[in-house]
Amino acid sequence: MRPLRPTQLAALLSPTLIALALAGCGSHDSATPAPRSAPTHAAAAGAADPAVDAAFAALSKRWLDGVMQINPIAATQIGDHRFDGEVDDLSAAGRQRQIDFNTKLLGELDAIDATRLSRENQVDALILRNRLRSDVWTIQTLQSWAWDPLVYSGLAGDALYNLMAREYAPMPQRLKSATARMEKIPQIFAQARANLDPARVPKIHAETVAKQNAGVLSLIDTFIAPNAGQLKGAERKRLDAAVAGLRKAVAEQQEWLDKTLVPNAKGNFRIGQTLYDEKLKFSLNSSLSRAQIMQRAQAELIRVRGEMYAIAQKELKDKPGAPALPGKPTPEQQQKAIEAALELAYADKPPRDKIVDFAKQTLSDATAFTRAKNLVTVPDAPVKVILMPEFQRGVALAYCDSPGPLDKGLDTYYAISPIPDDWSREQVDSFLREYNTRMVHLLSIHEAMPGHYLEGAHSAKAPSTLRAVLRSGVFAEGWAVYTEDLMADSGYLDNDPLFRLVQLKFYLRTLGNAILDQGVQVEDWSREQAMEFMTRQTFQQEREAAGKWVRAQLTSAQLPTYFVGAQEHFDMRKAVEAQSGAKFDLKTYHDQVLSYGAPPVRFVRELMLDEPIR
Numbered sequence: 111m112r113p114l115r116p117t118q119l120a121a122l123l124s125p126t127l128i129a130l131a132l133a134g135c136g137s138h139d140s141a142t143p144a145p146r147s148a149p150t151h152a153a154a155a156g157a158a159d160p161a162v163d164a165a166f167a168a169l170s171k172r173w174l175d176g177v178m179q180i181n182p183i184a185a186t187q188i189g190d191h192r193f194d195g196e197v198d199d200l201s202a203a204g205r206q207r208q209i210d211f212n213t214k215l216l217g218e219l220d221a222i223d224a225t226r227l228s229r230e231n232q233v234d235a236l237i238l239r240n241r242l243r244s245d246v247w248t249i250q251t252l253q254s255w256a257w258d259p260l261v262y263s264g265l266a267g268d269a270l271y272n273l274m275a276r277e278y279a280p281m282p283q284r285l286k287s288a289t290a291r292m293e294k295i296p297q298i299f300a301q302a303r304a305n306l307d308p309a310r311v312p313k314i315h316a317e318t319v320a321k322q323n324a325g326v327l328s329l330i331d332t333f334i335a336p337n338a339g340q341l342k343g344a345e346r347k348r349l350d351a352a353v354a355g356l357r358k359a360v361a362e363q364q365e366w367l368d369k370t371l372v373p374n375a376k377g378n379f380r381i382g383q384t385l386y387d388e389k390l391k392f393s394l395n396s397s398l399s400r401a402q403i404m405q406r407a408q409a410e411l412i413r414v415r416g417e418m419y420a421i422a423q424k425e426l427k428d429k430p431g432a433p434a435l436p437g438k439p440t441p442e443q444q445q446k447a448i449e450a451a452l453e454l455a456y457a458d459k460p461p462r463d464k465i466v467d468f469a470k471q472t473l474s475d476a477t478a479f480t481r482a483k484n485l486v487t488v489p490d491a492p493v494k495v496i497l498m499p500e501f502q503r504g505v506a507l508a509y510c511d512s513p514g515p516l517d518k519g520l521d522t523y524y525a526i527s528p529i530p531d532d533w534s535r536e537q538v539d540s541f542l543r544e545y546n547t548r549m550v551h552l553l554s555i556h557e558a559m560p561g562h563y564l565e566g567a568h569s570a571k572a573p574s575t576l577r578a579v580l581r582s583g584v585f586a587e588g589w590a591v592y593t594e595d596l597m598a599d600s601g602y603l604d605n606d607p608l609f610r611l612v613q614l615k616f617y618l619r620t621l622g623n624a625i626l627d628q629g630v631q632v633e634d635w636s637r638e639q640a641m642e643f644m645t646r647q648t649f650q651q652e653r654e655a656a657g658k659w660v661r662a663q664l665t666s667a668q669l670p671t672y673f674v675g676a677q678e679h680f681d682m683r684k685a686v687e688a689q690s691g692a693k694f695d696l697k698t699y700h701d702q703v704l705s706y707g708a709p710p711v712r713f714v715r716e717l718m719l720d721e722p723i724r
Contacts, residue, residue: 159226166231169218170576173238176211180204183265186272188579189516191279195290197269200261200301205249212242230573232723233713237395237580244392252385257310257377259319259367260664262302266295266326271499274333276513276520282340285349288333292352295326296359303363308371312379314663320367326360329499379663383632386666393667394584395710396674403670404628406677407621411647414614414621419444421611422451445646452615452649455608456543460550466526468547470495472554473524476597480560483600486700489567491522493558498527510557512566515578522563524554537653544651548603548612555597556616561590565704572707583668585708588675591620592683615649620676622648623658623669630662678711679703686718 178185182193198204219242224235248254254261269291273284308316330353341349381389387400398406419439426432426447433446460468473495481488498508508527513520529538545553555561565586572578594613603609622644629635629643637659644655662669682703687694706714716723 157226158228158231159223162223162226163228163231166222166227166235169215169222170234170238170574172218173215173242174575174579176215180208180211183269183272187268187514189278189514189518194273194284194287197291197294197298198265200255200265200298200305205255209246209249212245216242216246229717229723233709233717234574234576236713236723237582237709238576240392240395241580247388247392252381252389255305256307257312257315259302259306259311259315259371262298262306263319263322263326266298267322267329267499269295269298270326270329270333274329275499275511275523276517278517278520281337282345285334285337285341286345289345289349289352292330292349292356295356299359299363303366306371308374308376310377311371311375312377312663313372313375314379314660315377316367316372316375318660318664320364320372323360323364323367325499327357330356332499380631380634381666386628386631389667390670394671394674395582395712396584396678397712398674398677400628400632403624403674407624407673410621410673411618411625414618415444415448415647418448418451418611418614418618421607421614422447425451425454425607425611448649451608451611455548455612456546458547459542460545460547462529462538462542465529465545465550466495466497468550469524469526469554472551473558476551476554476559476602479597479600479602480564484697485596485600486560486564486697486704487568488560488564491519491567493522493524493563495524495526498525508553508557510562510566512563512570515570515572515575515581518570522558522566524558524563540651540653544654546612548606548609549616551603551609552594552613552616555594555602556590560596561593562586565589565708568701568704569708571705573705574707577707577709581708582675582710584671584675584678585711585714586675587671588677588679588711589703589708591617591672591676592679595680618648619650620672622650624673626658626662627666627669630659631666675711678715682711682715682718685715689719 178188178190179193181198182196183198185191185193199207216239219235219239222235224232227235270288273288273291278284334349334353338346338349338353390400423435426435433450434443435447436443439447473493477488480486493510509525511523511525513522529541533541557563566581569581569586570578572581594616598610598613626635626640626643630640635643640659640662641652641655644650644658645652650658683699686699690699702718703714706717713723715721
């Protein structure tokens with residue numbers, strides 16, 4: 111998924127990619143919680159009060175209207191175009207307005223008797239409560255506005271990208287909105303300079319933004335300059351003046367970044383255990399704690415490596431120069447055997463300049479297979495492979511960018527970051543070993559079919575607008591990882607045993623993300639510890655691991671979404687299969703899962719198994 115900025119509403123991110131980053135699974139034996147007794151929920155559902163449901167619907171509408179106005183840049187991406195000429199206000203007064211708005215809505219939500227809501231509205235009420243509390247906590251406690259310059263660079267880039275990337279309106283109309291925003295983007299830069307305390311800004315954040323800053327100008331050159339002739343007279347003069355003003359503002363911001371922020375950035379990129387646990391709770395909206403996530407991830411690490419060793423034994427048997435392949439290997443024997451088997455997969459690499467073309471082919475292959483196997487209903491909405499916009503490069507390497515839930519009939523983008531021109535031959539080789547042909551197949555499964563693209567197309571038809579807007583990143587990322595295993599189990603590239611090996615390696619990255627995030631943000635892992643873990647325990651190439659080290663410093667509590675979501679999806683399917691018995695049908699199951707509109711997975715499970723909504 112396209113990485114979403116801190117101010118954006120769709121809590122999804124997913125930055126995965128083809129200069130690219132991400133994370134599948136084999137057979138899962140994680141324990142499924144015992145079925146819960148449900149002494150009251152049936153009565154509560156039957157006693158739903160239409161008047162209470164109506165009160166909640168009115169509250170939801172007030173939140174949607176208010177939050178779009180407060181976050182106009184995100185509103186454009188979501189598909190609400192009433193505020194396309196506005197930008198977010200992160201001044202002290204603007205932040206206070208956000209706190210007041212969320213606090214007021216929380217009070218109104220508390221006054222509603224949730225037990226008298228329909229089950230669907232009970233879910234939406236819990237999702238909304240989590241969002242309201244999270245927004246207040248982010249401003250008052252986390253205070254990313256005071257130490258994370260990515261907040262501001264993301265807003266500046268998205269202000270234009272969200273307007274120009276899709277044809278939701280005629281070009282002249284979008285150019286007029288872009289003109290108004292270009293006139294106001296300098297105030298975002300000014301607020302960054304006023305709000306950010308260099309003593310709190312981590313060096314890695316400052317350096318990353320200093321590299322990204324000029325990317326805003328690439329949006330002008332890519333989207334605006336080629337179309338400027340569609341405006342005439344005074345409108346064209348205003349556009350030209352706005353472009354000139356923004357170019358000047360970007361240059362001034364670059365000078366401040368280079369001469370003031372970067373040299374004086376002294377902050378710690380680790381948010382620490384207390385903030386991490388609080389952020390994780392809001393980010394995941396899951397029943398799994400930090401300790402439980404680590405325990406399950408470490409157990410999966412052992413299990414998956416064992417499965418990979420079994421494949422290595424078969425693939426390397428009788429091959430000249432093969433390492434020792436005993437029935438009970440030592441850790442070092444296991445390591446060498448898996449590495450040797452993976453070398454067979456790494457040898458099949460796409461050419462440096464053909465990655466985009468190959469990604470298109472794998473997307474076509476995965477789509478045809480999903481349809482042929484009747485795994486899930488495949489929507490007709492289009493998906494296009496594009497080069498990732500420059501201003502978004504540097505955090506993730508590939509993502510799926512679905513249209514906003516309020517925009518209809520627009521393209522979904524499968525965005526891929528090109529290999530940097532300044533990479534050495536060794537760096538390029540490392541990257542292409544990681545993103546070998548089989549891995550690109552997996553990326554297309556994860557990001558597009560039947561992963562993010564398909565899930566996004568289904569979730570756009572969510573039961574409520576609120577749920578469509580507050581789409582769960584844990585559901586979305588978990589679904590994408592789940593589909594990697596689904597495709598492998600269903601026989602995708604079944605004549606190639608190395609595909610399963612690479613798929614398991616991909617899954618190792620998922621659980622490695624969860625371990626890495628805690629290690630870096632809570633346990634003070636050094637770069638050496640992180641690189642050792644990624645390159646040896648999860649078999650990532652140096653370039654991939656180096657990029658993930660940067661990402662683990664820039665973000666927190668997002669990397670675990672892949673693993674937690676996948677575990678919840680696997681657990682839910684096992685529970686539904688057990689309940690359904692011989693009546694279980696895979697396509698029917700998948701369509702039903704996606705019909706709920708991507709709330710946190712635990713709510714989908716409760717709805718499907720007719721359990722209490724908690």
